[in-house]
Amino acid sequence: MPGKVLVNTTINGEATDFRCEPRQSLLECLRDILQLTGTKEGCNDGNCGACTVLMDGRPLTACLVLGVEAEGRNITTIEGIARGSKLHPLQQAFLEEAALQCGICTPGFIVSAKALLDRDKNPSEADIRLWLANNLCRCTGYDKIVRAVQKAAAEMRA
């Protein structure tokens, strides 16, 4: 029976250690060990994007990463997007554009979209839709989501 492994990471800017079994996904580690439950579990096989987090700035689905693979990595979750009580422009825009209904997909969309805006300040609608193709919304709010990302991008350029 494999024992638990100590994993040293940085999560949302803070040095964070946790112990997990090799078989536990990063998603399980975030939610069940670290109580960072903002990251949601959807399909648990990489299709829906609900569990998207950033690892060293790249968005990935935390269900398809083992907790042990986070060793030495810099992780950003939805909890690390706002600055204290000040919402990130994406979060504000999602609220203002009503870019959510049930909200399960929202953390994943916001984290993915942040990675896009971090590299491209002025993405086209096509760029946004392509970048977010790995995020599914089953309340069918894509148009509003795309508008929210465009609004946040404009806000961040201003």
Add this chain to the structure above:
Amino acid sequence: MKSFDYAAPRSLAEALRLLSFHPRARLLAGGTDILVQMRAGRIDTDFLLDTKGIPELNELKSADGLTIGAAVPCFRIHEDSRVRSKYPALSDVAGLIGGTQIQSRATFGGNVCNAAPSADATPILIAQGATCRIIGTGGQRTVPIELFCTAPGKNVLKQGEILISFHIPAKSKTTGAQYLRFIPRNEMDIAVVGAGVEVALENGVVQSARIALSAVAPVPLFVPAAGDSMVGKAPSAEVIAEAAAIARDAATPISDMRGTVEYRRHLCAVLTRRALEAAIVRAGGKN
């Protein structure tokens, strides 16, 4: 998921040593296939060896051709300026496997080793003449990629061996390649049919052509006769149509939820023709 041990060695020697102790070990690269399969109980292992820390598997080197380490994630291949300028078809494919998040992790090495008939990376690597560098305790060997996959989910790697990298030969300026696939969605889907082609021109005549198909046979299908039919000829519409017909006739697809046999055979000819036309444009030839 069942319990297993995990190690992330920092050298090939250490990786081979670990594999010799663990006869049921499996190799982990991006994890986008194997973790899903382990969770579903389709793969049973007691030891997962993470290859991402091994320098040779992380190499993306453009000197004397192109070397793509087996653990290089798709986004690096897609965004690399040297790959984009010299091997645009490989860059394109790296940008259409899965979506953004999958491309952060998924690798050509994993895509090829997973040996799905529908793999997107394998046909274009076949078309571009890639070879696979493999290491085991007995030493290294090189396998042409068209011989790498042996059956759905099976490949030539023996237990204890590691796929290090792919090597793609240097190309002339008048060589072009293209991979096209048909999927009913815009993104995030599995090919109904895919066609990867490469055409090398010399003085307006086809010097060599290689054509490979995905999702129409138990393994990604190399059709040497299709490309060979073009050699020595100007790439006219008739010559392209003939190569496309040979590719179509070599396909042995099945009917499933993604398409019928008839539909897939039809797509083989259409996609091969379109991919050839695009490759010829990239090679600087008129079309």
